[in-house]
Amino acid sequence: xxxxxxxxxxxxxxxxxxxxxxxxxxxxxxxxxxxxxxxxxxxxxxxxxxxxxxxxxxxxxxxxxxxxxxxxxxxxxxxxxxxxxxxxxxxxxxxxxxxxxxxxxxxxxxxxxxxxxxxxxxxxxxxxxxxxxxxxxxxxxxxxxxxxxxxxxxxxxxxxxxxxxxxxxxxxxxxxxxxxxxxxxxxxxxxxxxxxxxxxxxxxxxxxxxxxxxxxxxxxxxxxxxxxxxxxxxxxxxxxxxxxxxxxxxxxxxxxxxxxxxxxxxxxxxxxxxxxxxxxxxxxxxxxxxxxxxxxxxxxxxxxxxxxxxxxxxxxxxxxxxxxxxxxxxxxxxxxxxxxxxxxxxxxxxxxxxxxxxxxxxxxxxxxxxxxxxxxxxxxxxxxxxxxxxxxxxxxxxxxxxxxxxxxxxxxxxxxxxxxxxxxxxxxxxxxxxxxxxxxxxxxxxxxxxxxxxxxxxxxxxxxxxxxxxxxxxxxxxxxxxxxxxxxxxxxxxxxxxxxxxxxxxxxxxxxxxxxxxxxxxxxxxxxxxxxxxxxxxxxxxxxxxxxxxxxxxxxxxxxxxxxxxxxxxxxxxxxxxxxxxxxxxxxxxxxxxxxxxxxxxxxxxxxxxxxxxxxxxxxxxxxxxxxxxxxxxx
Ligand code: WT7
Numbered sequence: 001x002x003x004x005x006x007x008x009x010x011x012x013x014x015x016x017x018x019x020x021x022x023x024x025x026x027x028x029x030x031x032x033x034x035x036x037x038x039x040x041x042x043x044x045x046x047x048x049x050x051x052x053x054x055x056x057x058x059x060x061x062x063x064x065x066x067x068x069x070x071x072x073x074x075x076x077x078x079x080x081x082x083x084x085x086x087x088x089x090x091x092x093x094x095x096x097x098x099x100x101x102x103x104x105x106x107x108x109x110x111x112x113x114x115x116x117x118x119x120x121x122x123x124x125x126x127x128x129x130x131x132x133x134x135x136x137x138x139x140x141x142x143x144x145x146x147x148x149x150x151x152x153x154x155x156x157x158x159x160x161x162x163x164x165x166x167x168x169x170x171x172x173x174x175x176x177x178x179x180x181x182x183x184x185x186x187x188x189x190x191x192x193x194x195x196x197x198x199x200x201x202x203x204x205x206x207x208x209x210x211x212x213x214x215x216x217x218x219x220x221x222x223x224x225x226x227x228x229x230x231x232x233x234x235x236x237x238x239x240x241x242x243x244x245x246x247x248x249x250x251x252x253x254x255x256x257x258x259x260x261x262x263x264x265x266x267x268x269x270x271x272x273x274x275x276x277x278x279x280x281x282x283x284x285x286x287x288x289x290x291x292x293x294x295x296x297x298x299x300x301x302x303x304x305x306x307x308x309x310x311x312x313x314x315x316x317x318x319x320x321x322x323x324x325x326x327x328x329x330x331x332x333x334x335x336x337x338x339x340x341x342x343x344x345x346x347x348x349x350x351x352x353x354x355x356x357x358x359x360x361x362x363x364x365x366x367x368x369x370x371x372x373x374x375x376x377x378x379x380x381x382x383x384x385x386x387x388x389x390x391x392x393x394x395x396x397x398x399x400x401x402x403x404x405x406x407x408x409x410x411x412x413x414x415x416x417x418x419x420x421x422x423x424x425x426x427x428x429x430x431x432x433x434x435x436x437x438x439x440x441x442x443x444x445x446x447x448x449x450x451x452x453x454x455x456x457x458x459x460x461x462x463x464x465x466x467x468x469x470x471x472x473x474x475x476x477x478x479x480x481x482x483x484x485x486x487x488x489x490x491x492x493x494x495x496x497x498x499x500x501x502x503x504x505x506x507x508x509x510x511x512x513x514x515x516x517x518x519x520x521x522x523x524x525x526x527x528x529x530x531x532x533x534x535x536x537x538x539x540x541x542x543x544x545x546x547x548x549x550x551x552x553x554x555x556x557x558x559x560x561x562x563x564x565x566x567x568x569x570x571x572x573x574x575x576x577x578x579x580x581x582x583x584x585x586x587x588x589x590x591x592x593x594x595x596x597x598x599x600x601x602x603x604x605x606x607x608x609x610x611x612x613x614x615x616x617x618x619x620x621x622x623x624x625x626x627x628x629x630x631x632x633x634x635x
Contacts, residue, residue, distance in 0.1 A: 004034055006277050006428070009415045019429040020455075026429065027056070027458060031269050035308070036071050037062045038238050041265075047456045049483065052476045054456045055242050056266035063236035064245065064268045065142040068307035069102040070236070080312045083286065084131050085331055087178035087318035093335070096131060098310070101138075103232045104131075108139035110230035111223070115202050117170060119144030119237055122247065124168035124200075126159060126190060128152045128177025129317045132206045132223070133293050134303050136172045141245060144237035148247040148259070151294025152177055152184070153595045155619050156192035158257075163197045166247050166259055166465050170202045172223075176209040180322035187213040194219075241265035247465050248296055250402040251594075258474070259465030260402050266458030267300075268308060270406040274427060275305030278396055279368055280413050285338040286365075288314035290328070290346065295596055296402040297372055300459075301341060305406070320346055326357035329388075333361040340388070341370035341398075344380050345597035351383040352530050352553055358387045368413045370396040374598055375499050377521040381420040399423040399499050401485065403475065405459030408432070409497050421521065422498045431455040434491060435479050448490035450503055452482040488515060507536035507544050509579060516601070519546070519582075522575035523568055528552050533591050533599045534582070537608040545583040547608035549630065555589055584608070584635045590626035592618070603627060607634050 003026070006012050019026040024044040031041075042059030072079070077099040084094040096104070117123060123145050127133040133149070140147040150162050163171065171194070176185045187205060191214060194200055205213070206223045215222070245264045249257040281287060287306055291297035293315075306313035314335060320328050328350065332340060350358070369389050376384075376397055385395055394413040400406060408430050409423040416424050426432050434442040434449030442449045460483070464471040478484040488500040501517040516534040523532040532550045539545035550568065569581045592600040606615050612631050618624045 003029060004273065004276065006412050006415055009417075012412055012415045012425070012428075015428055016426070020431060023429060023455065027269065030273055031057060031265070034272065035062070035067050035269060041241060045456065049456075049476055049481045052472055054460060054462060056263075056456075056458045057241040057269075060241040060265055061238050062241070062265060062268075063142065063144075063239055064264055064304065064308075065105060065138050066236050067268060067272075068138065068304065069098060069105060072098040072310045073102060076310045079310065081307060082131060082134060083312055083314045083335060085314060085316045085318075085335070087180070087322065089323060089327070089330065094131065101135070104135050104227070105138040105142055106234040107227045107230040107232055108132075108135050109142040109234040111204070111226045112139055112143055112145060112170075113234070114226075114230070115170065115204075115221075117143060117145050119239075120244070121145045121170075122166045122168040123147050124159075124163050124166070124171045125149045126152055126171060126173045126186060127206065128174060128179075128184070128186065128208065129292055129315060130174065130177070130206065130208055131315065132172075132174070134315065137246070137293070137299075137303060138307075142234060142236050144239055144243065146244045146246055148249070149294050149299070150249070151292055151595055152186055153292075153294070153622070156189045158620050159189065160193040160196040161256060162249050162259070163193065163200060165249075165256070167199050168197075169199060170204065171200055172204045172206075174206040174208045175211045175213045178209060178317060180319045183209050183211070185211060185213075187211075191216075239264050242462070246299065248299065248402055250296075258467075258470065260461040261463050261465050262405050262459065263462050266460075267405050268304065270457060270459035271300040271305040272308035274406045275301060275311070276309050277412055278398060278407050278410050278427070279339040279341070279370065281306070281309055281311055281339065283310075285367075286312050286314065286335050287339040287341075288316070288331070288335070288337045289341040289370075290316060290320070291341070291343070291372075296405070297341075300406055320350060324357065325350060325353040326360055329358050329361035329363060332363050332366060336365040338365055339368045339370070340366055341372065343373040343597050344371055344376040345374065345593070347371065347376070347380045347384050348524075348531055351380060351387075355387050363388060363390070366393050368396060369393050370398055372398045372400070372407075373596060375501060375517045375521075376421060377517075377524045378420050379521075379524050385420075394418055397421070397423045399487075399497070403461045404457070405461060406457075408453070408457075409499075419492075419496055422492070422496045424496045426497075429457050432489075432497065433482070434489060435482065435484075439479055445491050445493050445495055448488065448500065450478070451485045451487045451489040451497075451499070452479055453485065454482055507534070507546060509536070509542050509544050509546060518576055519548075519572055519580050522572050522580075523548065523550065525575070526568055526571050528554075528564060529568070531591055531599075533601055533604055535601050535605040535608050537584075537605075537610075539583065546580065547584045547586070547604075547635075548582040549586050549588050549591055549604055551588055551590060555587075561587055586630070586633060586635050588626070588630050588633065590623055590629075592624070592627050592630070593622045595620065595622050597622070604630070607631055610634075
């Protein structure tokens with residue numbers, strides 16, 4: 001029993017050893033005791049990384065929504081499942097209980113069924129962060145359709161590419177969405193996308209912003225009236241353990257987006273088990289992850305992981321800056337949030353505002369803080385720890401990927417001592433290792449290399465939709481019998497992991513391997529600096545040299561930029577050494593970012609290499625407008 005909930009470090013090591021020495025026995029016990037099954041498995045694990053093929057709980061039958069909804073109706077029917085906080089703070093928040101959520105999912109499932117959606121069909125969901133987003137994916141899962149959520153900030157081209165790649169029959173969208181002071185006309189974007197998507201037969205449209213939209217007769221249907229007419233119960237489709245649950249697209253370093261396919265049983269077991277332990281979730285907690293359900297973080301840690309544990313999960317429609325930069329802290333106070341999970345880019349944006357707004361609210365309900373998505377720099381870590389956690393809430397720096405389905409390397413709060421910028425130790429059942437360029441495993445501590453995983457875990461993606469060869473080439477070909485993550489990492493003297501960034505972000509300067517993340521960390525320590533990004537550019541003598549793009553906390557500040565450049569290089573020299581000094585430093589108003597907040601170094605690299613004519617598609621950026629400025633002022 002106790003294996004489900006780890007409470008101290010010794011227990012972590014003990015359970016970890018068990019999970020690695022006897023993985024099948026370990027996962028069988030977790031699956032047996034904490035989930036409901038229509039039929040138990042014939043085998044726990046079958047795997048072969050050379051194909052690659054991985055099967056967990058083969059022969060088992062279940063429906064994930066019975067685990068996320070039905071089973072809570074006897075014990076938690078009136079507990080809030082989803083706590084919806086609207087964009088506009090004046091609009092009341094909505095508490096959706098487990099009973100209500102069950103009913104709404106069943107009604108939605110009936111609507112899908114009536115529109116002819118069957119087990120195995122693909123349904124594309126393009127919705128803002130409103131309850132219908134969570135409800136629609138659960139409804140797909142209830143009838144056995146494969147959902148493919150596309151983040152509602154993507155353009156019509158990005159949307160049509162994804163719809164066509166997985167051959168979706170239906171799109172679920174809304175008239176529009178609120179984002180801070182702005183509204184976004186999603187239906188118009190869908191209409192544009194569908195000009196290139198002949199396979200889409202039906203579009204369900206939720207009303208959110210009450211805008212005028214074109215409804216194409218025969219194809220487009222208002223969602224709410226259909227839900228009202230629908231029957232309020234729906235018998236869940238019985239799924240096999242390895243039946244697909246969802247597809248989620250992630251961008252590769254080249255080529256079109258990769259549709260990562262996740263399957264049912266393993267994903268459910270791992271997302272639920274990690275949620276319970278990484279956030280130390282207790283029955284009356286109010287958990288909040290600020291991600292969008294359009295990303296894997298939202299799938300695993302807003303919807304499936306929390307609901308499988310009967311948790312209360314906050315769903316926030318808006319942005320951190322609306323109506324002001326105190327909004328996150330206002331929500332924490334208002335709902336007495338106990339676990340708060342966000343991204344380093346959000347922390348840096350909030351830190352830039354100083355501490356006045358964070359001090360204005362009562363954050364004493366917080367017990368655990370989390371970060372995910374990119375390496376967190378030391379300055380942001382301390383700001384988060386000091387001002388949000390008041391030095392009493394452990395920070396879980398969780399490393400994982402769309403491909404891994406769940407958290408892989410992370411501290412367990414109150415068990416693992418944290419260390420700024422370190423994701424620390426592997427989660428239960430995870431066997432990471434570091435490899436050198438020649439394909440040898442690097443043993444011992446105080447080493448760095450390419451991060452790989454040696455053994456399957458339940459929630460790993462099983463393939464890339466429609467392209468198994470690409471799945472094999474991308475993840476299982478760099479190193480024999482290993483899953484290659486694409487990240488570099490170091491292991492310190494006690495065995496803690498620190499993710500140093502994508503391996504492709506390593507720059508060789510005068511024969512030295514230089515990771516961009518540690519330099520950015522160093523620069524960000526300078527009191528005037530808000531954010532920075534380092535790329536390489538060709539250099540006659542050094543091979544490559546370093547080009548830094550730096551945004552300042554106060555761009556209007558009348559500072560002598562040459563002095564500032566000297567100071568920045570001084571900080572780098574102090575933290576890393578003169579080898580990592582920057583040849584060029586460009587001050588800029590902003591850095592180009594993906595919708596998930598990652599700095600697009602590819603674009604910055606092209607500009608630094610004077611190849612700005614080959615920028616490629618920048619339309620999916622969060623802020624494409626900064627690119628022209630950076631080009632105009634390039635050094
Ligand atoms: C890549 C995966 C997993 C949900 C969000 C991102 C980077 C992620 C961390 C972390 C350092 C991190 C890695 C990884 N990353 N978390 N805690 N520390 N780097 O999912 O879009 O699939 O991106 O994000 O480089 O490979 P994703």
